[in-house]
Amino acid sequence: MHPRPSPIAASLYTLRDLNADVIILHGPHGCCFRTGRLLENDGVRVVTTAMSENDFVFGAAEKLEETLRKVESMFSPKLVGVVGTCASMIIGENLKEAAQNANINAKVITVESHGGFGNGDNTEGAIAVLNAAAKGGVIPYAEAERQNRMLKLATRIEKTRGMAKREYIPPSYGDNKVEVAKILLERFQNGDKIAIVLNAKKETSYLFSDLLKVQFSNIAPGNKPTIIANLDDEVGLPRIRQHAANIKKELLDAGISVDVITGGLDEYPVTGEEAVKFLSDKHFDLVVVAGVPHALPIEKLNTDTIAVTDGPRIVEPLKEMGYTYVVTELDAHAKTLGTNKIVRSDFGDVLRGIMDL
Incomplete structure (x- = not known):
């Protein structure tokens, strides 16, 4: 019942750890706002396609393509991550097709993550990035497999020993x-x-x-x-x-x-x-x-x-x-x-x- 970290945020952090130059959130401008702002302190440019109500009905593939081209002209990145959000994934936006149509010079990793991705665990977002990075040749498959194993173990620990072990755990600041x-x-x-x-x-x-x-x-x-x-x-x-x-x-x-x-x-x-x-x-x-x-x-x-x-x-x-x-x-x-x-x-x-x- 209590709030848990989002798969979207985990995707952002994992792209940061891959040394992505720019991350594009394909969704409303407020999605994962705090995480995006914090990651800029780590030298990662985080931008958004700023999907609006009209885009939720008719789609926003052109916005994503435009954002990819704008990112290339502004930052000249070598590695770009595109991360889905609840809004873009629910309506079935095709991130990979948009990235291909944009045809920018940078390597682009597309990640179809959202708030309820997989079973809802935040580690699902990180796993999605690692698998996409392996497919794109950014990291070896063996490293992706090792990371996946660690992330699944981390989830098990949270569910058996951590803050996900019960429906609700009241916050406490511990001993003096x-x-x-x-x-x-x-x-x-x-x-x-x-x-x-x-x-x-x-x-x-x-x-x-x-x-x-x-x-x-x-x-x-x-x-x-x-x-x-x-x-x-x-x-x-x-x-x-x-x-x-x-x-x-x-x-x-x-x-x-x-x-x-x-x-x-x-x-x-x-x-x-x-x-x-x-x-x-x-x-x-x-x-x-x-x-x-x-x-x-x-x-x-x-x-x-x-x-x-x-x-x-x-x-x-x-x-x-x-x-x-x-x-x-x-x-x-x-x-x-x-x-x-x-x-x-x-x-x-x-x-x-x-x-x-």
Whole structure:
């Protein structure tokens, strides 16, 4: 019952990760407005055919062809994505035919996505882009198949462990950040063995990686946390690999090394399992998981835990699966779009503030 991410938005984000220069939404000018505006911060031009009531009856293929030609003259793109919306898909607009008729120089990927696409899961929109990209020779079929598997696993996790597990989950902002930060710092000072796990996805990793940069040695010299992260920069679409490389370099420049690499940023549905395999044999006193903590089977660990998430509707499920404390970081996507550096997090700043007192 509660709102879920749209397949259309997932299509837009996936085209961004393929380094599309321009994305055309074939629909009303207000469709996915916020997502389109946010993606412009990442250097992607997002435009619309601005379908109106008359177009809903008589079609708007000519508008799409005109928009494609205008995009070419304005931006000289190499890769263009055309994404359907509820309006254009319900009336059966032929995106591929319009793209062929426009006959522009750029490679054009057409994606017949809409709000109820497939079974309505947002990942359906991403899968549609990947399959179209493979057919168009933009990515290998093997990569599309790997990505599809990860997206289906991600959907399963949301439906069994995340905010889609029940019809309605009330939003919550979790435990008090100051109190949780004090507990974490006290555990460092007591000499507890602590692990910090980054299990993040896409650009939000720039925010959740901030926890890895906190200099806990300032209050607990010699008690270095074990860092586990899904930062393999040889896995995933071009932009995703670059995110991982950027974060690892910044951590290294700050004198921080990652002890265990569990996989890539798009492999978060399975890297949580890899993290637990490592943690289960090491007897940690406290484990902190940042990013997508519900993808990590924390119930397999007999220890105190802290989850750092960006979803108010995921707080209750995280508590149910056994996390001792849960803190939230709001607007992770909005804060990290357009950056190539680690972004300071609220929880990280609270920790730094307490250590400076």
